[in-house]
Every structure is written in structure tokens, then in C-alpha cells.
Amino acid sequence: MITGALEVTNGILLALALAGAWAMAYRRSSLKEWTIYGAAALAVLTLFSGFSGVGLAISWLIFAAVAVPLNMDKIRLTYISGPILKLFRKIMPTMSQTEKEALDAGTVWWDGEIFAGDPNWKKLLSIPKPTLTEEEQAFLDGPVEAACRMCDDWKVVHEDADLTPETWQFLKDEGFFSMIIKKKYGGKDFSALAHSEVLAKLSAHSATLASTVAVPNSLGPAELLQHYGTEEQKNHYLPRLAKGLDIPCFALTNPEAGSDAGSIPDTGIVCKGQYQGKEVIGMRMNWNKRYITLAPVATVIGLAFKMFDPEGLLGDKKDIGITCALIPRNFPGVEAGRRHIPLGTPFMNGTTKGKDVFIPLDFIIGGVDMAGHGWRMLVECLSVGRSISLPSSAAGGARAGAIATGAYARIRRQFKTAIGQMEGIEEALGRLGGNAYRMEAVRAFTAFAVDLGEKPSVPSAIAKLHVTEMGRQCANDAMDIQGGKAIVMGPRNAAGRAYMAVPIGITVEGANILTRNLILFGQGAMRCHPYVLKELDAAANTDDKQALKDFDKALFGHVGFVISNAFRSLWLGLSRGYFAKAPATPTKRYYQHLTRISSSFAILADVSMAVLGAELKRKESVSARLGDALAMMYIGSAVLKRWEDQGRPAADRPFVDWAMDDCIYQADKAMSDLLKNYPNKFVGAGLRALIFPLGFRTPGASDKLSHKVSALLIEPNEARDRLAKDVYTEDHKFNLIGQMETVLRDTIAAEPIVKKIDKAIRKGELAVPSHIFDLPTKINYALEAGMINEAEKELLTRYEAGRLETITVDDWDHEDMVRAQYQKKQTSKKSAA
Structure with missing residues (x-):
């Protein structure tokens, strides 16, 4: 009896001790808190348990052997953190200057919360609701609507290969090219959100129109000048750009360096030459650029090149580095080049070349002081521009596609039934509506981050990559549903040109396949992880004393972080997230699932970085799937925030539920697929047991949910109206x-x-x-x-x-088709000339 009672007591005390340890790990207790808890737990076991004295004595010795050196700074620094720092310095991955500048350029925002394993949902919901000013909304309702009304996209694409002269002049007169320019220079100084809204609305009507407006307001001369230009440069160029007197382009991509922009072979060699009748120090420029939007019509060319000073005219440094300059198109030796024909939309895109073009040094953006800082300038601005242009274009096009395809599916009948009421069509319509809703959520969420003062490098990469990829899916679904109507080109085709234009967004501003495999997680792991960048910075510090102190702090914070996430992941996996903290909203379960995924992702990311080390750079499939999971958490957060900001409209729940169910499914699937293919099978099996202790059980969006979303798209209702907000829906001959x-x-x-x-x-x-x-x-x-x-x-x-x-679909006489092709060729020749 006594022995049995002691065994029960021992079991209860041990279980309580383990439960306490689990709770300590879950709440991310500090080293000091762990030490106090360990001592208290052993004391309780010593006083009240029936364990043997020898066993308890050994436990105390082990505890002391671990706790004492860890809690004594001098011993810990000398014998634990110091050797680990030396090893870390040997094995840590090398980082190029361009990589370091890219990491330093952005800021960490909500992406840091979801990377860290325990998102603070109060922080998300405390972010202000994105709103436009009266001036911005008036611009959307007035000039933007008028620009859409002027644009016959069929004629633009298939006959003129350009906007009409009247449309070009309207865009200049109404300030479409000045949205990001400060008012003191004659610009509109719109918010990033308004900029995004304008592009989304234009894109829903005409990709050519949107692309024409996007470039002057994105990464280019105006953006770079406002941040880095000299006062003389700002005062000269910005008023002219605001009025449309100058049309800008920015030339970065070279035939030899596309995504690898840091390897551009275009050069500027410092030398002496003649400028305005005087001998001055300048640069002899040679460049060959392609894929440059607005290059065929630009009057001023922003140029990225590598600057060299072989004669030492500026100092001892010979290889100065990537530099940005502004060059007037009419300079001797500047060649605008011929036009490219982008798929589905003939926006002004082409080449620019320069042969032995001599420019003075004050053409460098920011002057000589900014020579060699071009890459930093570009990546700092890229995180802003990439948050807006392509996500806005893709989201606008998807919303237009969802609205148009929903209408078509109700109007078009087969077997005496509207095709939108057939289950096969409902699946595609559900996907189209759900994707359009979450694309719009990500667009607004990410653009507004810029207005909050962020430079969201990781969110901008997520938005560019995944919103354009979802746009691809939306275009495919619209084509499948509209069928023969969509594959016959003509003025009546509402889907074909958008479908053809999809690869443009996939390819430009960093090809999606590169962004997914190399950049998203690679940048996220450094920028968003609470300790990795601190460890790298400490290891790079040449002050060994301070480096050791900083590394020690980051190291033990990191260890506690890993332990916590391991316990959290297992517990949340077993409970399917039911006990995770979440806001008390009707969508509470989605917050809990995202918390579960965040904890699992955090431990998976840490173990992958530890096991693979520098090799992770080359394990692109590992990096890609980690990036997918990170992206789905970010997208899901944006969806939940959008629904809250709009006042939790019950009518929108099918959109929200479809988007969230798919985000959760895609995040879990990315982690599951990674674990199935993990480079180290033993580690992969252990992580699977930790992350999916009950197996992969995420169902994704159901057929019933697809039916509900489809039903919202095929007839007028308030949820559909909200999705269509600021889509150009006027019944007009061009629309x-x-x-x-x-x-x-x-x-x-x-x-x-x-x-x-x-x-x-x-x-x-x-x-x-x-x-x-x-x-x-x-x-x-x-x-x-x-x-x-x-x-x-x-x-x-x-x-x-x-x-x-x-x-009805369009039909043509053979002679008309031949004549149309001839006219297109003649137009292209004139444009090239």
C-alpha cells in the first residue's frame, strides 16, 4: 500500500514537473527563470517524493553542472559562447556586399511577427484601417475613370500599338505621372495606398494604360531623386516630371544581367572630357539595356552602371561600384533603341544603348557623394516600388476577371442552365473569387505598410511573387470558364489580352522562380528572424570583446527560442491550435491555425539553418517551400485584417473562409512536402513527428465553400460590390x-x-x-x-x-485580318523610327 502510494506520488510530482517545464518552454522563459524553476522543481522532488537519495543527488549534481556555468557570465563567455563564436565565424555563410546592402535596406514589419512563432494578433488588429483622402478618392472617381473611358484597349493593343495622343496628353495634364512627387515640386504627393488603388483600377481596364502610369511612379528617376538627389537635381527635374514635360525611364537590366542585377557589365569610366565648352572630370559611359519600360518615349534616362576610376582622378579607389545617373535622351551617343512587344499589351518597352557618351559627374543622382551607392539606393526603393506596382496590377486584373467571369457565367447558358450553377464551373469560380479577394487584401495591406513608414522588403517580395502567381491562376480560370469566347480575339473578348499579359508580371521586377527559390526565405531568414541577424552582426564585429558579449546574448536567446518553438509546435500540433491565444472574433480558429503554423515554421526554419548551414543557399527546394509557408501566413494575416477593417461583413465570409482555408492548406502542404523531401531523412522524420504529430490533416477549401463563393459572383450583391469597388464598371462602348x-x-x-x-x-x-x-x-x-x-x-x-x-465572338474577313497585320507592322516601324 505504502509503496503504491509513493509510486503514485512520484508519478504525479514528476508529471507536474514536466508539465511545468513544458509551460516554461511554451512561454519562452529566460535562462534565469529556467534556473529558478529547475532548482524549485528539484527541491520539491527532494522534499516530497519517494525517489532514492542517490538518484536525487545525481540530479542535483547534473543540475549544478549545467546551471552554474550557464549563469556565471565569465565562465559562460569563456568556455561556451567563445568557442561557439569561433566555430560560427568559420562556418557562417559568406555574404557579398550587394547581399548585405539588400538586407540592410528594408525594415521588419508584420513579417517579423509571423516568422517568430508567436504572432501578436493585437498588434495586427491595432494597425490603422487603410483609407484614402478626399483628394485621392476624387482622383479615382474623376480623372482615373475618365482615363479608362478614353481607352479602347482593343484598338490600343491590336491597331495602334500605343495609347492615343489625346490619352497621353490627358495623363500628363491630370498629373498621372506625378503621384509620388511632393507638392512643392508640383506633384500630387499621394499615399502609397492611393498610388496602388489607381494602378489597380487602371489595370482592371487596360494593362497598357496601367503600365504607362506605373513606371514614372515606381522605381525610377522621381523616386530616386526625392530620396537621394541634390537640391539642384530635384529643382530641375521634379517639376518637369510632375508636369509630364519629361518622361522618365530607368535602365537596369542588361542582356548579360537580368535577375543578377549586381553583375551588370555597363560601365562609366572616370576621365576628363568636354562639357559645355569646358574640360571637366566626368565619365565615359557605355551601356546596353533591354526590357526598359518607357525607353522608346523617355526624354530622361535613369541608368544603373558600374563606375571605375582607373586614373585615380577622384581618389585611391579604382572600382567605385554600382552608381545611378540621369542622362538626357538627346545627348550625343544615346540611342533609344527599338521597341519590344510584351505579350498581350504593347506598352512602351524597349532598349536603350549608349556608346562613349561623356557626362559630367553632377549627372550622378545625389552627386559625387553618392557614387558607388547605387545598389543601396535601388534596393531601398525597390522594397517600396515592388510593394505597389505589380501587386496592384495583378489584383486589379483579378478583381475585374472575377466580376466579368461571374457575370458571363450567369448570362451564358448550356443545357438550359446558367453555366455558373454547374458544379464544375463552381469550383473554378470559387477559386477565382477566393483568390481575387485575398489578392486585394495583400495589395492594400502591403501598400499601406509603406504609408506607415515601413520599407517592407520581405512583404513586398511576398506580394510581388504570390499575388502575380494567383493572378496567373485567376487568368487561367477566367479563360476556362469563358471557353471559346475567350480564345477568339476581337473587341468582344474580355479575357484574352489579360491572359496573354500575365507572364509579364511573373517575369519582371525579379522573376518569380528566382524570388521563390532564392530570395524570399533567404532574405526573410536574415531580416525577420529575431536572432540570426544579431548573431551574424556580432560575428562580423572586429571588437572581439563586444562581439562576444553580443553573440552570447543572441545565442542564448536563440537557444531558448528554438526550445520554445519545439514545445509549442508539438503542443499546437496535438491540439490543432485550439489552445493558442487568438482574438475573440468569428474568425478565431483561423488566428489559432496561423499561430500553430507560425510555431511549426519557426522550428523548421531554425533546424534547417542549423543542419544545412551555408548549403541552404543551394538547397533551393528547401528555401522555396519555407518561403511558401511564410508567404501563406502573411497572406492569411492580410485577409483577416481586411475583413476586420471592413466591419466583419457577414456577406463576405465565403470569400474569407475560402481564402483562409486555402492559405492554411498551402502553408501546411509546403511544410509537409519539405519534410517528405528533407535532405537529412532522420532529421526530416523527427521534424514531421514534431510538426504533424497527428499526420497531415488540413483539408483545404471545400466544394460547399466553392459553391458559396461562386454564388456571390454570379449575381449582384453587397459582397460582390465590395470586391468590385473601384473596378471600372461603367456601361461604356470601350468597357x-x-x-x-x-x-x-x-x-x-x-x-x-x-x-x-x-x-x-x-x-x-x-x-x-x-x-x-x-x-x-x-x-x-x-x-x-x-x-x-x-x-x-x-x-x-x-x-x-x-x-x-x-x-457572340468576333469574326473577320481574311482581307481584314491581313490588313490589320499590315497596319500593325507599319505602326511598329513608325514607333521604331
Whole structure:
């Protein structure tokens, strides 16, 4: 009896001790707290348990052997942290200057929270709601709407290969090229959010129009000048850029250096030469650039090149480094080059070359003091520009595609049923609507980060990569649903040009395949991890005393971080996140799932960095899948924030649920696929047991949910209206979306009347000959029989005309097709000239 009671007591005390240790790990206790807890737990076991004295004595000795040196700074620094620092310095991955500048350029924002394993959801929800000023909203409702109204995208793409002169002038006069320029220079000084909204709305109507507006407001001369230019440069160029008197481009990409921009072979050699009749120190420039948007029409060229001073005219440094300069197009030796023809949209994109172009040193952006700082300038601005241009374009196009395809799916009938009500179509429509919703969430969330003063390097990479990839999926789904209507080119095709243009966003500003495999997690691991960058900085410090002190602090913080995330991951995996802290909202479970994923991701990332070390740079599949998981958590956070900001509209829940279910599924799948293919099978098996202790159990979005999302897209409702906000939906001769919206409303109103007529015919209550199938004839019979009135006849007639126009595809005479191709060739020749 006594022995049994002692065993029970021992078991209970040991279980409590282990539970306490688990709780300590879960809450990320400090080394001092662990020491106090360990001593207290051993004391309780010594006083109240029935364990043997020898066993307890050994436990105390082990505890003392570990706790004493860890808690005595001199011993810990000398015998633990010091040797580890020496080893760390030997094995830590080498980092180029361009990599270091890229890491130093951005800021850590919400990405740091989700990387750290325990997101602070109060912090997310405390971020202010993104809003536009009255001036910004008026610009969207006025000039932006007018620009869309002016643009016949079919004519732009297939006949003129350019915007009309009137549209170009309108864009200049209304300040479309000055959205980021300060008011004191004549610009609009819009917020990043407004800039993003404008591009999204333009993109929903015309990719050519949006691309033309995007470049002057993105990474380029105006952005660089405002941050780094001399006062003389700002005062000269910025007012001219704001008024459209100068059209800018920025030339970075070389045939030999695309994504590897740090290897550009374009050069500027410091030398003496003639400028305005005087001999001055300047540079002899030689460059060959391609894929440069607005280069064919630019009057001032921003140029990135490598600067060298072989004669030492500026000092001892011969290889000065990447530098940025502004060069007027009319300078001797500058060649604008010929146009490229980007897929699906002929925006002004082409080449620029320069042969032995001599420029003075004050053409360097920021003057001589900024020589060699070009890469830092570019990456600092890139995190801002990349947050806006392409995510906005993709999100705007996806929303337009979702609205247009939903309308088409309700208007188009097969087997006497609207195709949008067929389960196969519902799956694609559900995916289209869910993706469009979360793309819009990421667009606004990331752009607003810039307005909050952030330079979100990792979020901008996530937004560019995943929003454009989701845009690709949306374009595919729109094409599949619209079918033959979408594959026949002509003025009636609402999907084809957007589909063809998708690869542009995938490719530019860093190819997605490169961003996913090399950059996203590689940059995120350094920027967002709470300890890795601190350890690297400490190891790089030449002051050994301070380096050791800083490294010690980061090292033991990191150890506690890993232990905590291991326990958190197992506990949250076993409980499926049910006990994770989360805001008390109707979407609480999604917050809990994201917390579970965050903890699992944190331990997976740490173990991968420890096991693979510098090799992780070359394990692109590992890096890519870690990046996917990180991205899905960020996207999910944006979706939840959007729903909260909009006042938790119940009507939008299908969009939210689809987006979140898929984000959670994709994050878990990325980690599961990584563990299945882990380079070290033993470590992979251990991590799988830790992260997925109950197996992979994430279902993703259900068919029932796809049905709900699809139902929102195929008829007017408040959720659909919110998704379509700031999409150009005016019923205008150049706007197919607006035309289909009118037909959709007529379809909803006409359907009950059509059903009434068909039912009457089937029952013999309305005598219509069996060979009559067309609705207009049926309408006349129904009117004569008094079954409908004149107003209903007018509605049905208008509906039938609109329905036929919606499903009709364009056809051409052979001569017209040949003539169109000839005109296009002539236009291209004129543009090149």
C-alpha cells in the first residue's frame, strides 16, 4: 500500500514537473527563470517524493553542472559562447556586399511577427484601417475613370500599338505621372495606398494604360531623386516630371544581367572630357539595356552602371561600384533603341544603348557623394516600388476577371442552365473569387505598410511573387470558364489580352522562380528572424570583446527560442491550435491555425539553418517551400485584417473562409512536402513527428465553400460590390465589363419572366409552334396572349440582345485580318523610327 502510494506520488510530482517545464518552454522563459524553476522543481522532488537519495543527488549534481556555468557570465563567455563564436565565424555563410546592402535596406514589419512563432494578433488588429483622402478618392472617381473611358484597349493593343495622343496628353495634364512627387515640386504627393488603388483600377481596364502610369511612379528617376538627389537635381527635374514635360525611364537590366542585377557589365569610366565648352572630370559611359519600360518615349534616362576610376582622378579607389545617373535622351551617343512587344499589351518597352557618351559627374543622382551607392539606393526603393506596382496590377486584373467571369457565367447558358450553377464551373469560380479577394487584401495591406513608414522588403517580395502567381491562376480560370469566347480575339473578348499579359508580371521586377527559390526565405531568414541577424552582426564585429558579449546574448536567446518553438509546435500540433491565444472574433480558429503554423515554421526554419548551414543557399527546394509557408501566413494575416477593417461583413465570409482555408492548406502542404523531401531523412522524420504529430490533416477549401463563393459572383450583391469597388464598371462602348454588368442585371430581372413563358408553353397554356426556339418570337406570342406587358417585353428584348452580344465572338474577313497585320507592322516601324 505504502509503496503504491509513493509510486503514485512520484508519478504525479514528476508529471507536474514536466508539465511545468513544458509551460516554461511554451512561454519562452529566460535562462534565469529556467534556473529558478529547475532548482524549485528539484527541491520539491527532494522534499516530497519517494525517489532514492542517490538518484536525487545525481540530479542535483547534473543540475549544478549545467546551471552554474550557464549563469556565471565569465565562465559562460569563456568556455561556451567563445568557442561557439569561433566555430560560427568559420562556418557562417559568406555574404557579398550587394547581399548585405539588400538586407540592410528594408525594415521588419508584420513579417517579423509571423516568422517568430508567436504572432501578436493585437498588434495586427491595432494597425490603422487603410483609407484614402478626399483628394485621392476624387482622383479615382474623376480623372482615373475618365482615363479608362478614353481607352479602347482593343484598338490600343491590336491597331495602334500605343495609347492615343489625346490619352497621353490627358495623363500628363491630370498629373498621372506625378503621384509620388511632393507638392512643392508640383506633384500630387499621394499615399502609397492611393498610388496602388489607381494602378489597380487602371489595370482592371487596360494593362497598357496601367503600365504607362506605373513606371514614372515606381522605381525610377522621381523616386530616386526625392530620396537621394541634390537640391539642384530635384529643382530641375521634379517639376518637369510632375508636369509630364519629361518622361522618365530607368535602365537596369542588361542582356548579360537580368535577375543578377549586381553583375551588370555597363560601365562609366572616370576621365576628363568636354562639357559645355569646358574640360571637366566626368565619365565615359557605355551601356546596353533591354526590357526598359518607357525607353522608346523617355526624354530622361535613369541608368544603373558600374563606375571605375582607373586614373585615380577622384581618389585611391579604382572600382567605385554600382552608381545611378540621369542622362538626357538627346545627348550625343544615346540611342533609344527599338521597341519590344510584351505579350498581350504593347506598352512602351524597349532598349536603350549608349556608346562613349561623356557626362559630367553632377549627372550622378545625389552627386559625387553618392557614387558607388547605387545598389543601396535601388534596393531601398525597390522594397517600396515592388510593394505597389505589380501587386496592384495583378489584383486589379483579378478583381475585374472575377466580376466579368461571374457575370458571363450567369448570362451564358448550356443545357438550359446558367453555366455558373454547374458544379464544375463552381469550383473554378470559387477559386477565382477566393483568390481575387485575398489578392486585394495583400495589395492594400502591403501598400499601406509603406504609408506607415515601413520599407517592407520581405512583404513586398511576398506580394510581388504570390499575388502575380494567383493572378496567373485567376487568368487561367477566367479563360476556362469563358471557353471559346475567350480564345477568339476581337473587341468582344474580355479575357484574352489579360491572359496573354500575365507572364509579364511573373517575369519582371525579379522573376518569380528566382524570388521563390532564392530570395524570399533567404532574405526573410536574415531580416525577420529575431536572432540570426544579431548573431551574424556580432560575428562580423572586429571588437572581439563586444562581439562576444553580443553573440552570447543572441545565442542564448536563440537557444531558448528554438526550445520554445519545439514545445509549442508539438503542443499546437496535438491540439490543432485550439489552445493558442487568438482574438475573440468569428474568425478565431483561423488566428489559432496561423499561430500553430507560425510555431511549426519557426522550428523548421531554425533546424534547417542549423543542419544545412551555408548549403541552404543551394538547397533551393528547401528555401522555396519555407518561403511558401511564410508567404501563406502573411497572406492569411492580410485577409483577416481586411475583413476586420471592413466591419466583419457577414456577406463576405465565403470569400474569407475560402481564402483562409486555402492559405492554411498551402502553408501546411509546403511544410509537409519539405519534410517528405528533407535532405537529412532522420532529421526530416523527427521534424514531421514534431510538426504533424497527428499526420497531415488540413483539408483545404471545400466544394460547399466553392459553391458559396461562386454564388456571390454570379449575381449582384453587397459582397460582390465590395470586391468590385473601384473596378471600372461603367456601361461604356470601350468597357466590356460594364456592358456585361448591365446584361447581368437584365438577366436577373428577366429570368422569372422567361421561365414563366417557357412553363406556359410546356403546359400548353401558350400556343407557340414547336419549331420556334428564339426568344424574340416567343415574346411576341406572350404579349399577344396578355401574359406579359409592354414594359416586360422591353426588358426581355433588351436582355436577349445583351445576352447574344455577350456570347457572340468576333469574326473577320481574311482581307481584314491581313490588313490589320499590315497596319500593325507599319505602326511598329513608325514607333521604331
